[in-house]
Amino acid sequence: MRLSGLLMPTLREVPAEAEITSHRLMLRAGLIRKLAAGIYSYMPMGLRSLRKVEDIIREEMDRAGANEVLMSALLPAEAYQPSGRWDVFGPEMFRLRDRHDRDFCLGPTHEEIFTETVKNEVKSYKQLPLTLYQVGTKYRDERRPRFGVMRSREFIMKDAYSFDLDEKGLDESYKKMYEAYCRIFTRLGLKFTIVDADSGAMGGSGSQEFMVLSEVGEDIIAHCEACGYCANEEKAECIPDGKKFEANGKEIEKILTPDVHTIAQLTDFLGVPEYMFVKTIIYKADDKFVAVLVRGDREINEVKLQNLLGAGEVELAAPADVRAITKAEVGFAGPMNLGIEVYADNEIKNMHSFVTGANETGYHFVNVETGRDFEVTKYADLRQITNGDICPKCGKEINTFNGIEVGHIFKLGTKYSKALDLTFINEAGESVPVIMGCYGIGVNRCLAAVIEQHSDENGIIWPVSIAPYHVSVIPVNVNNQAQKELAEKIYNTLLENGIEAIIDDRDERPGVKFKDSELVGIPLRITVGKKAEENIVEYKIRGSEGFEEKTADDAIKAAIEYIKEGIKSI
RNA sequence: CGGGGUUUAGCGCAGUUUGGUAGCGCACAUGGUUUGGGACCAUGGGGCCGGGGGUUCAAGUCCCUCAACCCCGACCA
Numbered sequence: 146m147r148l149s150g151l152l153m154p155t156l157r158e159v160p161a162e163a164e165i166t167s168h169r170l171m172l173r174a175g176l177i178r179k180l181a182a183g184i185y186s187y188m189p190m191g192l193r194s195l196r197k198v199e200d201i202i203r204e205e206m207d208r209a210g211a212n213e214v215l216m217s218a219l220l221p222a223e224a225y226q227p228s229g230r231w232d233v234f235g236p237e238m239f240r241l242r243d244r245h246d247r248d249f250c251l252g253p254t255h256e257e258i259f260t261e262t263v264k265n266e267v268k269s270y271k272q273l274p275l276t277l278y279q280v281g282t283k284y285r286d287e288r289r290p291r292f293g294v295m296r297s298r299e300f301i302m303k304d305a306y307s308f309d310l311d312e313k314g315l316d317e318s319y320k321k322m323y324e325a326y327c328r329i330f331t332r333l334g335l336k337f338t339i340v341d342a343d344s345g346a347m348g349g350s351g352s353q354e355f356m357v358l359s360e361v362g363e364d365i366i367a368h369c370e371a372c373g374y375c376a377n378e379e380k381a382e383c384i385p386d387g388k389k390f391e392a393n394g395k396e397i398e399k400i401l402t403p404d405v406h407t408i409a410q411l412t413d414f415l416g417v418p419e420y421m422f423v424k425t426i427i428y429k430a431d432d433k434f435v436a437v438l439v440r441g442d443r444e445i446n447e448v449k450l451q452n453l454l455g456a457g458e459v460e461l462a463a464p465a466d467v468r469a470i471t472k473a474e475v476g477f478a479g480p481m482n483l484g485i486e487v488y489a490d491n492e493i494k495n496m497h498s499f500v501t502g503a504n505e506t507g508y509h510f511v512n513v514e515t516g517r518d519f520e521v522t523k524y525a526d527l528r529q530i531t532n533g534d535i536c537p538k539c540g541k542e543i544n545t546f547n548g549i550e551v552g553h554i555f556k557l558g559t560k561y562s563k564a565l566d567l568t569f570i571n572e573a574g575e576s577v578p579v580i581m582g583c584y585g586i587g588v589n590r591c592l593a594a595v596i597e598q599h600s601d602e603n604g605i606i607w608p609v610s611i612a613p614y615h616v617s618v619i620p621v622n623v624n625n626q627a628q629k630e631l632a633e634k635i636y637n638t639l640l641e642n643g644i645e646a647i648i649d650d651r652d653e654r655p656g657v658k659f660k661d662s663e664l665v666g667i668p669l670r671i672t673v674g675k676k677a678e679e680n681i682v683e684y685k686i687r688g689s690e691g692f693e694e695k696t697a698d699d700a701i702k703a704a705i706e707y708i709k710e711g712i713k714s715i
Numbered sequence: 716c717g718g719g720g721u722u723u724a725g726c727g728c729a730g731u732u733u734g735g736u737a738g739c740g741c742a743c744a745u746g747g748u749u750u751g752g753g754a755c756c757a758u759g760g761g762g763c764c765g766g767g768g769g770u771u772c773a774a775g776u777c778c779c780u781c782a783a784c785c786c787c788g789a790c791c792a
Binding site for chain 1: 752753
């Protein structure tokens with residue numbers, strides 16, 4: 146490709162809207178342009194890299210024996226009604242009506258569609274196992290799109306679904322996908338980690354996420370260096386720390402704590418450390434209210450709460466509901482006489498003579514004892530793991546990191562096959578539900594994640610595997626005949642050898658060409674300059690210091706070798 | 716959904732306090748000088764100042780209203 150004919154709208158200045166590295170660089174390098182919040186157009190350079198990510202995914206899915214299909218993004222409401230998700234998705238689903246006033250949506254995910262498809266086509270155990278996948282556009286009306294294509298409302302997802310005879314078959318299909326994912330992310334040049342994830346109210350026997358370590362990640366990963374334990378904080382199991390609490394034997398006492406609404410204020414007011422308090426939080430789980438207790442220095446993990454209660458939705462109770470239940474202003478809730486179930490984190494079991502709210506505005510209780518002063522419905526692990534916490538596997542120290550979720554693999558079991566009546570006839574002639582798994586990769590997010598991990602102050606540093614072009618040939622001065630001719634020769638030779646080369650034939654100053662080449666992140670640069678008449682060029686690898694002088698032929702040879710090595714499948 | 720901020724040329728911004736017919740840098744076009752790290756000089760084109768309504772002789776500026784976009788938070792009592 147000749148740069149003179151390529152739409153590569155690089156920007157010197159950073160658009161004000163971009164906060165994170167990948168978003169800034171994608172805009173500056175002219176890979177994408179924004180159309181609306183969370184909706185982006187891909188320019189030629191961005192599209193080439195995006196397609197390469199898709200192609201790597203396809204190769205590995207095909208290698209794992211999965212079949213590629215393509216489902217419509219525009220779907221009738223009926224598709225989501227049997228599973229109940231037409232309602233569950235709520236405002237996150239883009240909905241529309243056709244001219245006959247029939248309900249449609251833009252598909253946010255395709256479990257139902259694949260299930261239905263297989264139901265129509267598969268009848269016998271002889272047709273299983275089967276794994277289908279597609280690379281398609283998904284639509285989710287995110288409450289807050291952000292970070293460019295990292296969290297957008299329209300995005301490309303590779304979603305795969307496995308259909309097996311039994312749990313053992315599912316384990317095998319799952320393992321194949323797990324391995325395919327490892328290969329995919331490795332080929333994309335990503336440093337990633339695999340974490341245990343919450344399998345949610347869906348039940349299912351397991352779920353893992355592929356996380357790219359990055360400060361801008363929206364997920365938190367709990368990791369133990371000592372034993373390798375690694376889990377999403379939503380899932381990470383917490384065990385009580387070793388703090389000792391002595392019962393002081395005193396009776397419960399109500400004390401005046403005016404204008405004290407938070408744990409921090411209470412700590413100052415009473416001069417007692419945070420961990421001596423028990424926080425009482427009122428939650429609304431579906432239509433039921435419950436009280437949840439955690440130590441004052443801990444946070445509640447809502448996912449764990451949701452799983453414990455088997456609730457569809459869990460949210461903090463509105464202030465008005467809190468007032469009605471506790472008969473006090475928000476900030477003075479305690480576990481006594483609430484008339485609702487009280488769930489306590491395991492750590493509460495070991496506590497004595499602690500402080501709680503008094504369910505009376507302006508008052509707290511001190512010297513509180515569980516069992517004597519109030520009853521707990523059930524103890525459970527309900528808190529959030531934190532940096533420095535205790536590893537649930539080996540007891541050593543947990544560290545937390547931020548991660549970008551680029552892939553998620555999930556053992557669904559029979560959730561959808563039962564809901565949609567997807568069965569097959571087994572060898573005994575019985576009709577039994579198919580065992581399913583589902584597996585997703587965020588394609589655009591992968592692209593952004595790669596940039597997060599591969600850039601410097603000058604721009605993107607693409608891994609060869611997904612660089613939009615491999616080699617940038619730069620004649621320093623296109624008006625110099627010798628330079629121009631040699632550059633053309635190198636460019637054409639590279640093309641003939643299957644190398645994706647570009648030639649910067651624009652009548653620009655060399656600085657502009659160098660800057661653009663670096664910003665866009667082309668892995669190799671061959672500069673044809675002063676020594677063109679001696680057949681000497683400069684060979685530079687993006688991201689490395691300095692350059693080498695080589696004869697034109699040696700540079701071509703080196704480039705071909707470097708690129709072939711870089712795109713070699715693992 | 717709550718809070719904050721922004722909206723003026725393709726991009727980055729000033730101008731709003733104190734109303735008087737819109738400006739800077741980059742980018743773009745033309746000419747010239749340049750040609751190894753985002754050149755320089757000259758000239759030029761480009762704006763319903765987010766939309767609507769109002770006040771006023773006069774509104775980018777004041778008032779009302781709607782919208783889009785960005786950030787933070789999403790209730791930890």
